[in-house]
Amino acid sequence: xxxxxxFQLLHSEVIQYIYKSAEGExxxxxxxxxxENIGFRVxxxxxxxxxxxxxxxxxxxxxxxxxCKDFWTCVFKKQIDNLRTNHQGIYVLQDxxxxxxxxxxxxxxxxxxxxxxxxxxxxxxxxxLSNLGVKSIVTSEVSVMPSYSKKQTAEFIKLHRDSGDTNQx
Amino acid sequence: xxxxxxFQLLHSEVIQYIYKSAEGExxxxxxxxxxENIGFRVxxxxxxxxxxxxxxxxxxxxxxxxxCKDFWTCVFKKQIDNLRTNHQGIYVLQDxxxxxxxxxxxxxxxxxxxxxxxxxxxxxxxxxLSNLGVKSIVTSEVSVMPSYSKKQTAEFIKLHRDSGDTNQx
Numbered sequence: 001x002x003x004x005x006x007f008q009l010l011h012s013e014v015i016q017y018i019y020k021s022a023e024g025e026x027x028x029x030x031x032x033x034x035x036e037n038i039g040f041r042v043x044x045x046x047x048x049x050x051x052x053x054x055x056x057x058x059x060x061x062x063x064x065x066x067x068c069k070d071f072w073t074c075v076f077k078k079q080i081d082n083l084r085t086n087h088q089g090i091y092v093l094q095d096x097x098x099x100x101x102x103x104x105x106x107x108x109x110x111x112x113x114x115x116x117x118x119x120x121x122x123x124x125x126x127x128x129l130s131n132l133g134v135k136s137i138v139t140s141e142v143s144v145m146p147s148y149s150k151k152q153t154a155e156f157i158k159l160h161r162d163s164g165d166t167n168q169x
Numbered sequence: 170x171x172x173x174x175x176f177q178l179l180h181s182e183v184i185q186y187i188y189k190s191a192e193g194e195x196x197x198x199x200x201x202x203x204x205e206n207i208g209f210r211v212x213x214x215x216x217x218x219x220x221x222x223x224x225x226x227x228x229x230x231x232x233x234x235x236x237c238k239d240f241w242t243c244v245f246k247k248q249i250d251n252l253r254t255n256h257q258g259i260y261v262l263q264d265x266x267x268x269x270x271x272x273x274x275x276x277x278x279x280x281x282x283x284x285x286x287x288x289x290x291x292x293x294x295x296x297x298l299s300n301l302g303v304k305s306i307v308t309s310e311v312s313v314m315p316s317y318s319k320k321q322t323a324e325f326i327k328l329h330r331d332s333g334d335t336n337q338x
Contacts, residue, residue, distance in 0.1 A: 005218050006244045007176045009211040014183055017207060021190070038186060042178040049174050075175045 004077050004099055011100055014038065015116055032119040039123025040130070047128035050074060063132050064091050071128055076100075093125075101142065114142040173246050173268055180269055183207065184285055201288040208292025209299070216297035219243060232301050233260050240297055245269075262294075270311065283311040 018031050050070055057063045068080035072095075082094040100117050104110050118140040126138045187200050219239055226232045237249035241264070251263035269286050273279050287309040295307045 003172075003243075005215055006211065007179065009214045010176065010179055010183070010207070013207045013210050014179070014186075017183075017203070018186075034186070038179070038182045041182050041185075042175065045178045046174055074172075 007075070008099055008103075011120060012103070012117075014120070019116065028116075032115060035116065035119035036123035036126075039120035040127035041123075042120075043124040043127025043129075044131045045127075046074065046124070047071065047131045051132070057132065060089075060134060061085065063129070063134060064093075067125060067128060068093060075124065111142060115140075118142070176244070177268055177272075180289060181272070181286075183289070188285065197285075201284060204285065204288035205292035205295075208289035208294075209296035210292075211289075212293040212296025212298075213300045214296075215243065215293070216240065216300045220301070226301065229258075229303060230254065232298070232303060233262075236294065236297060237262060244293065280311060284309075287311070 015035065018034050019028075051066075054066070057066065064083060064085070068083050072078065072080050076095070076099045078095075078097065078099075080093045081096045082092075084092040084094070098121075100121060101114065104113065104117065122138040122140050126136055129136045129138075184204065187203050188197075220235075223235070226235065233252060233254070237252050241247065241249050245264070245268045247264075247266065247268075249262045250265045251261075253261040253263070267290075269290060270283065273282065273286065291307040291309050295305055298305045298307075
């Protein structure tokens with residue numbers, strides 16, 4: 001727990017700072033974008049360090065596996081629990097115990113606050129993929145699981161790979 | 170290296186974000202204060218988690234040793250290299266290979282950029298001490314060591330304990 005604590009705490013202070021400093025702005029969407037951009041650049045830097053000595057990736061699925069294992073472990077000290085794909089460019093990464101949400105109370109009424117805690121991570125994945133040459137759109141989804149276990153929150157990150165259109169970023 | 174990479178990268182993105190978003194402001198001092206405040210709250214949160222199961226500290230020196238060992242290791246994956254004190258409330262913590270400076274080029278001309286990379290850490294220590302009941306003033310200093318080794322940058326954190334005056338924070 002203590003290992004990822006500095007990162008988690010800094011992450012949540014960044015969210016608070018951004019939301020506080022832009023109180024006047026009506027669009028909460030802009031704050032989400034700011035967080036996403038910060039994540040993007042962290043992801044870019046991180047993937048550079050992590051792939052320094054790895055072999056070239058065979059294909060996109062190979063890249064996604066690296067994101068699920070090595071990349072995720074580096075940031076969140078655990079692997080992605082489940083990776084699904086339709087083999088047409090859509091990947092779903094599922095984390096059943098997502099660290100950056102673990103301090104949120106369980107309950108549907110808190111779900112509305114989830115996006116700001118996920119924006120950084122969406123950017124993180126997008127930045128990492130971008131530096132590996134994969135243009136992507138990363139979105140996230142939270143579903144509250146039954147509270148019989150400690151794994152109350154689940155996270156889905158869906159990666160819609162951008163199919164060739166270079167106008168999108 | 171990879172272990173602390175997410176934290177280091179996020180830290181440097183936060184600095185860039187704050188300095189970029191406040192470009193109009195003439196005082197760079199305000200940005201340093203913002204970073205220091207973020208560090209303060211992270212330090213508060215962190216020390217709470219770390220001391221959850223520890224025995225009560227005997228005295229101030231005992232607290233400082235905890236900061237140098239457990240606290241520093243949690244954040245920077247290494248201990249403080251040297252702790253000195255005058256036994257009158259001033260402590261000097263020396264880190265010969267401070268992670269948050271390690272990406273800065275060596276050379277006196279870069280020393281002027283050091284304060285913004287140290288502000289967060291000053292706040293971090295101040296926040297931790299504050300939650301342990303020790304009011305303090307934390308300042309930092311960088312000195313460039315001869316470049317014969319990889320340990321080119323050294324950091325000093327001086328802790329001037331505030332002697333009882335409760336007006337200061």
